[in-house]
Amino acid sequence: MSGYVGAQHEFHDANFVRGWANRFVPTRDRLKLFDMISEQISQPSLPNAHVVELGIGPGYMARHLLERNPVISYEGLDFSEVFFEIAKETIGDLMHRVTLTKADLMNQAWPKKLSKTPGAIISTWALHDLGSQQAVADVYVRCYETLPKGGVLANGDFIKPEGTTWQYEPGRFEIGLHFELLRNAGFSHPISLAHLEPNIEDPKASENYACIFAVR
Template sequence: MNDVSSPIDLRNYTDALEWQETANIKRPWRKDFFDYYVHLIQTHHSDPCHILELGSGPGFLAQHLLSQLDHIEYTAFDFSEVMHQLAQEKLNSSEQSRTKYFVGNFKEPNWQNPLDQKYDFIIIHQALHELRHKQYAANFHKIVRTLLNPNGIYLVCDHLCAPHAMQNDQLYMNKQEHLDALSQASFQEIKMPLEIEGLCLFEMSLD
């Protein structure tokens, strides 16, 4: 099994900045997913509510959630220090005080070790394919499961491999492959609450 190489390096400032400038233009419906997360988190009564975003990028989701949800504590995990810098520029001082940043690569062994707590919500939005091969997904989900609180919710949003979406069947998964990988990680009740233009959300809980 060979990893699928990436045409860009998001640890490079120029590449990271270009991704930031184009992501929401290419897919303006990303905000629909962000709004869904806000609504879901609003129904969670933990105060504070601890959220981990894996592959957090330039902080669009962090800004969206922190600006609307006063009761959350946010942890951003990304392999790019540059992305964290871009993310911090988007937050005011109050939002910054509720945010922690970790630099790490979830392709590396024991990537989860620096994360010293469990979370009420874990979100990976448009980053699962950064594993660079779909065969890594099930083991990744197994590790994420260990980071969830007992009533925690895991949200996975990524591009589908489908005729109307992405074509690389080594990097991207179809719906059934997503369901199979999540099932292998012992997630039993798997919802698909939102799908727009080939971007699909899977929602799982431990309870």
Template sequence: ELANNAPTVVELAPGPGMLAEVLLSAQPQLTYIGIDYSAPFIQIARDKLAPFDQRITLHQADLVKDDWPSLLSSPVHAVVSNMAIHDLGSGAAVAATYEKAIHLLERGGLIINADLVTMPDDDQPPADGKLKVPRHLEILMDLGFADVRCTLDLGHYACIIARKA
């Protein structure tokens, strides 16, 4: 879905680099930037991604407290995350992360968040960053993202995608 033949993809909280390895293997022209809070995970990812060393950059930063967008200098074509954004601790932190993403992305760029979500029938207010799918969609639409949709909803896990208009 990315219009650019040599995209730059930023992964938020890549952990040990499993998604990065898949992306880099599948897309030989892709440039990858990972941002994670954990120094041990950064080192594990660096070791795992060593075969792609010329195409990766890894940064240690707190996605809530640090100005992580300032670490990025190239145009960003996608911001991705898998099972991590809910760990930011609150709905406000999730919204702030989406807002930072829209400012980073090139026009037409994607945000893809595959994450744990609150079950649709759960009436308790979220105590952490786990939100219901409609709330994720609402935040993204309010920020001005287009083509906002949920492509997978398993009740407790969902994949949310949006494009910068």
């Protein structure tokens, strides 16, 4: 069996965004991904406790991480005002530890918008939406430039699994290629901590995501 894996989004449309947030309340596997990222950002070796999330969306991971890591400050970057409104509702009483920063990841000046230097840059289910390997490669380079030595990058995003006969949208590509792009950006030992909701035979658009991790 074969087919196409991808999705169309309207990230500036209030109805679409509200529907997306309701449809994708975190599953058990997605919560596992959040926990893996939580463990990485709580390492004492991190240069500082400021965490930047690229594509914060409805704020599900933000809330999860803020509850479990009382010392971190959090910055959610996104280009969608409507997602910011939902993120504020999700994060609720913890918003005093959060800065929301409006920026477009396709504009290479996005790091200049950050409120301070992060010790960790994290993201889930977002970078594939930039639509190409080159766009993801550019984000990796900007992250390498932005992080101080010892800073970490965790990208829990959709991948094209090895051995598939399905076609994937251009932003979803093999883990090995992510590693190559990370090494080209300057990260020396990128790894994948997990392949979640794996499905080679009959994949849905919300399956097959990895937890890709690298240290500056």
